[in-house]
Amino acid sequence: MTNFIVKKVAVLGAGVMGAQIAAHCVNAKVPVVLFDLPAKEGPKNGIVLKAIEGLKKLSPAPLGNKDHAALIEVANYEDDLAKLEECDLIIEAIAERMDWKHDLYKKVAPHIGANAIFASNTSGLSITTLSEGFDADLKSRYCGVHFFNPPRYMHLVEIIPTESTRPEIADQLEGFLTTTLGKGVVRAKDTPNFIANRVGVFGILAIVHEAEKFGLSVDVVDDLTGAKLGRAKSGTFRTADVVGLDTMGHVIKTMQDNLPNDPFASVYKTPEVLAKLVEKGALGQKSGAGFYKKVGKDILRLDFATGEYVPGGGKAADIIGRILKEKDPVKKMKALRESTNPQGQFLWAIFRDAFHYIAVHLDTVADNARDIDFAMRWGFGWTVGPFETWQASGWSQVAQWVKEDIDAGQALSTAPLPAWVFEGPVADKGGVHTPEGSWSAASQSFVPRSNLAVYERQAFRAPVVGAGAIDGRTAGTTFHEDDSVRIWHMDDEVLVISLKTKMHVISPDVITGFNKALAEAEKNFKGLVIWNADAAEGGAFSAGADLQSALPAFMQGGAKAVDPIIKDLQDAFMSLKYANVPVVAAVAGLALGGGCELVLHASKRVASIESYIGLVEVGVGLIPAGGGLKEAASRAYKEAKGNDILQFLKTGFTNAATANVSKSALEAQAMGYLKEDDVIVFNAYELLHVAKVEARAMFDKGYRPPVKAPIQVTGRYGWATIKAQLVNMRDGGFISAHDFKLGDMIAEIVSGGDIDQGSFVSEQWILDRERKAFLELLNHPKTQERIMGMLQTGKPVRN
Known part of the structure; x- marks a missing residue:
């Protein structure tokens, strides 16, 4: 085994993705240098500096600790190309323009170290075409590495090798991404939009198409295609608004331009409703309007028919909600297939469209069915992948229904399902996932999981339905x-x-x-x-x-x-x-x-x-009573090392008193x-x-x-000092009277109570005070209101 140690990463391009990839490297303690163009005015690295400032404001936060933003090294393409020589991994993340990327590659190629991996974070351009113009050596160390947004939180990274990429390069990259950056890696073939965006964007287009066909509004579709299906709770149209309708349009255009002979090519035309919104500058969340528009506190939805925004809040029909709660996937799919309710017919249609699409395209987009399922789970937040859903719902029966719809002209394409769906190993085994591996349509065999050394660190790997993986609930x-x-x-x-x-x-x-x-x-x-x-x-x-x-x-x-x-x-x-x-x-x-x-x-x-x-605990009107305050007092004493303990106690007190x-x-x-x-x-x-x-x-x-040792406490001096600040907060209207009471109790406990400053107490002394305060609060009407509120609504009551 040869260690591949990434001592430093360079990220080319300080846009939204580039800056967040750099931030996640810093989270993982990997030194990183972030490049962009030299600024025309002000400091030369102004573009990068502005991007780093932006990271501190983004939500969800790209940085695990905002103070670490300072660890990102700044650079520009004019003065700093020599810095590339010390980088083991270089990730290009500039805009999706082949010509711009090629211009940049000419600039950076001479400065890339002899053993460094060079990768593009493109979301859909051909990796092979991008590598044209490299010498054979650099070609062998170049591949695609596609992170999903936001990179800290989305588990998926697609690695896209070309014919020229040396196998050990992709293996080394997979090891680094898996352990150091914590990702789930899927190897994709070099086809437009790779796996997750190809299948995911088709799915969104199919949903738009079927929603119009069955006359469903965007809010009802989002309720049907969100958490009820085990997908992102924002559903379909709300997710598109968050991603940005211009970005969405760009990914769709990649499919139009590069897949003219695809049997589903007619589905890739940009939906009229999307084109109109983009034309008007309604790009979704970033522009304040898209499929939804926030007016004051109200969320309005777009009415497809009139193009106007109308009150939203539409939900799934009760009968469909009940079908979706059915635990047995076989019964659930049958009920949707047989439903006479337009919402049920819509749901069957989008499942059928997805099954049809992945079966027809499996041989060209992915090595095997497992990679498609993981790509959708890790990149789009589905709890169950499309092949898994099909297999769990009864492989052969569902295949038969899909065939019937294709024959009846109800599907989105006339392309027949491939023969392997109905005959041979897949039909015999009842699906694409088996204990020996998952079906590869290209090699007509079941492919086992990757045996790279990095996976020995995972006692229980992500399971797929039907593969019979060992499970942490029953193993050992x-x-x-x-x-x-x-x-x-x-x-x-x-x-x-x-x-x-x-x-x-x-x-x-x-x-x-x-x-x-x-x-x-x-x-x-x-x-x-x-x-x-x-x-x-x-x-x-x-x-x-x-x-x-x-x-x-x-x-x-x-x-x-x-x-x-x-x-x-x-x-x-x-x-x-x-x-x-x-x-x-x-x-x-x-x-x-x-x-x-x-x-x-x-x-x-x-x-x-x-x-x-x-x-x-203060959220339910209680105080920590399992030793949390005792630990705050104990740690403050140890950290103070003879200095004023109160300075070290503040953090522990504040964390508990504000439920931070x-x-x-x-x-x-x-x-x-x-x-x-x-x-x-x-x-x-x-x-x-x-x-x-x-x-x-x-x-x-x-x-x-x-060793059990006594704790030195601040006594009544510490208690009085903290209490004085609490009085100011209460009198200034920042905290309620009950919050004041809770804060005062916490202060009394962490300071050891009404005793001399510098006294030593046992851990049990503080535990007894935690327990006494906790029990007193249980009898308090304001605390009882908070507990009942939390048990009923799951939300804290402010009283």
Whole structure:
């Protein structure tokens, strides 16, 4: 194995995509230099500097920590081409014009290092044509690398090799993209718009076409084609507005210009409604109007017939909503196919169009069916890919229905389905995905998954329907399982506990599970990892303590009856902190309230970049009572190293009093929820692997739990100082009286209470105060209003 280490990346072009790709390299601690044209006025690197300023304002945030914008090196094509020589990877991301790209390539080619990879982030131009004019050596190191917008959050990157690209170049790039930048890589063939945009944009065009045919308005279509289908909740037209209708038009034009003989060519004509909007300058969200227009607080929708904006808010019909809730995909597809409701007929039509299209084009656009499914899941946010949907709905029956529609002239093209759909291995196996691999129409065989070394880091790779992949919910040897937890291992010396509750909330049964897992880990294993099976699919790490499970106790015996439940939670977390083997929290997604406190008490944290960590109890009128405030006091004392502890306590107090949640693991580090030596992982599929490696390494180094030591606190001086600021905020109308009460309680606890400044207290002293305050608040009517509001609406009540 030869290491391919990217010491530095150059990004050519500081437009929206280029700047955000550079930002994501910085997130991953990869040094990056961002190039653009020299500015005509002002500082020569003005274009790049302006783009970097823009990154700080973009939402969702491209940078995990806004302060890191300063780490992007700035450059221009006139003075700085020599900087390219020290870059191992150069990504070109300028506008989609072949002639402009060729002009730039002539300029940069002489400065590209002898072993560097050169790649274009084009969204649809031919990579082979782009490489014309290179010498044979540079051609062999050139390929397409297509990131999806926004690059930090979209999992998909398409790698598009040409006939001349050396195989090891694409392999090295795939390894870097997968682990360092955390991406899901799909290899695409060099055809217009590659895989995701080709299939995705066809899908959007088909939806526009069928919506007009069945007379459905844009808001109803968005309700039908969003979350109800397991796709992006913005649906179709709202997504187009966000992407920009001009961008959309550009991608459609690429298909018109380059696919004149495609059997679906007639569908690629720009829809009249889109052309009119672009002509009027209604380009979607960026211009304030597109398929939708915001007027004051109201969202109006475009009426296709009149071209006017009218009130929106149309939703799916109840009967169709019920069909879409059907769990059995076979029954669901049959019900849509047989529906007499125009919405049902519309949904069947868009499924049929998609199945027809991917079957006809599989041999030319992708190596195999799995790549099409992953491209749509990772690039367009679908929970299930199109081939997976077809296979789950009954392969042969659906194929028959599609054929009937083609024969009846109802499909968007007269092209027949290819023979492999009906006969041979695919028909025998009941679909394109099997345990031995996924169907390749080009080679007429089932292609196994990539065996590159980078995938050994993924204990459970992204599954596809029908492939029978091992699943983190059932894999390995189970030591104990109930409705709340699963405690298991894979014969690799590390015990794992996975939570099974909704949003992985911490119930009394989960606490019992922690105690059980810890006893077993201390006896027979090198460490314990807390990891959840849906970590890579966007599940929560833990949304906190289970309020719902404490309600019956509260109803029967009041706040006093909840005391033992909170005490058990505190004790369990303290047991994890002082365990005799390392406890590693493998964090991804939400870690809120008790979930955040669980993270704080682990021996070490391995966190996905997309980790949103915070103590949010004040939102329901409570204060953290699982040791979160105790940890804030303890950490402030350790960090102060003899200086004024209050200066170090401010962060922990403010985070808890304002329910501040990190927007990334990097921000969680800056907020003190993650320590400097905690590990941030960019690919959530690698989380379990890295967490186990950390646990074993800590054990092998001779792990000892931290020594129980007293905490020095600020006492009444600290409490009074914080309280004075709270009084100003209350009197200025910035916080409510109840927020003041909560802030005052938090201040009292983190400062150790009414005792002398510089006193030492035990951890238990602070835990007891957390618990006492929590129970007092449970009886408070304002807190009860907040809890009921949250349980009923899921939104915080301001009172």
